[in-house]
Amino acid sequence: MSDPTARTLALLSLLQTHRMWRGADLADELRVSERTVRRDVDRLRGLGYPVDAEPGADGGYRLAVGAHLPPLLVTDDEAIALTVGMRATALSAIEGIEDASLGLMAKLDDVLPDRLRRRIDALQQSVEIMTWSNEAADIHAADLTVLSQGCRDGEEVRFTYHRRDGEESSRLVEPHQLVAAGRRWYLVAWDVRRSDWRTFRVDRMHDPTLAGVRFERRPLPAADASTFVRDGMQAMVAEHRAVLVVSASTEDLVALGHWVVSESAPTADGRSHVVVSGNEFGDVASKISFIASRFDVEIEDAPDGVRQIVAAVARRLSAGASLVDGPTRHQRP
Structure with missing residues (x-):
């Protein structure tokens, strides 16, 4: 060469x-x-x-790892992965990262060859990225950096925490791992003053700082951090609940998963009474919609906010079904 x-x-x-x-x-x-x-x-x-x-x-x-970021050389597949990944990142709940992601996407678009731009455009037009909730509060990227450093280096972290009931407290923790669940971030950590494992929502933290004290890592009382967060969410008393009558046996409902059905009991006519719960109306409505995609559902009792979301989803699905079943549907020759 x-x-x-x-x-x-x-x-x-x-x-x-x-x-x-x-x-x-x-x-x-x-x-x-x-x-x-x-x-x-x-x-x-x-x-x-x-x-x-x-x-x-x-x-x-x-x-090696350098002190500054030099230009990068990427392959075609890496450029496509980077562009699609930046689009997904732009929809995250991390404050300020949307603008950075969009800026990087614009720079990539300026230098991409036509063959790659066409492939990326086709992919982006064919994929819709869904976010589960619009109610998640933004978090600071700097906070995630501090917490991830504490997890990596085994260093205690201090922060002020606002609980769901409004109580504010000062916390000192041994951070174990960050867990991303949809648009929310959680920190699994050992609470030093309470001598117990806890899960903290990052958007409820204020001013997390490294405490300068190293610690010996403790064994987590779960298979992994994601399992610990999931089990804690299932055990938490939810703010909103709905009672349903579902045309399915309790055995059939087990297959949906415990994250969907909080409680279930058989009825005299072979159906089931089902309780679904969540901390936001959208959480409860999404579970009802999920069940309704498989079985007939009657809502016996639910907050008005949940009923409104479910009704809106039903209207959209009905409109979509009319388009599919209408005379303009494409027929295969």
Whole structure:
């Protein structure tokens, strides 16, 4: 490979796999001498890419973590994944990250070749990203950074916490892991002052800071952090509930999962009384809609807010069904 620019980009692409490359192997891949490889490595370092070199038979070259972010070289598939991922990130609940994501998408769009832009446009037009709730409060990306550092380094974290009932308290915790559930983020941590494992909603935290004290990691009383959060949510008394009559046996309802059905009991006519609950009207309505997609459902008792959401969903589904069943439906020849 005689073109120095093309050769340097090819070398960068190989090094970005983060494996240790022997000089001879790089020379074979690039069809040049090892001396040329050393010269191209120096050129990359001059451009800001930190390339480590280790001597000896087991040594070689590896791209290291740098003090600043140099330009990246990505493949076609990586560019598509990055663009689609940024679109999903723009819908997250992290405050300020939407603008950063949209800015990055705009920069990528400026440099993408037409063949990739067409593939990405087709993919984005075919995929709709659904968010489960619009009521989740935004959180600060800086807060997530502090909490993730505490989890990674085993360092205690202080913050002020606002509970659902409005009570405010100062907390000192040993952070274990962050868990993302839809548009909400939770921290699983050992509460130092209460000597117990707790789950904290990140959007209810204020001013989390590293406390400067390291701790020995404790075994979590669950298979993993996601399971711990899920079990805690199921055990929590929900703010809203609805009572349904469902044309299914209690055995059939078990297959829906405990996250959908809070309680169930058989009726005399072979149906079931079902209780669904949630902390938001949308949570309860989504569970009712989920059940109704499989069985006939009658709402015996529910808050007006839940009934309104379910009615709106039913109207949209009815309108969609009329379009599908109408005379304009495409017929296969």
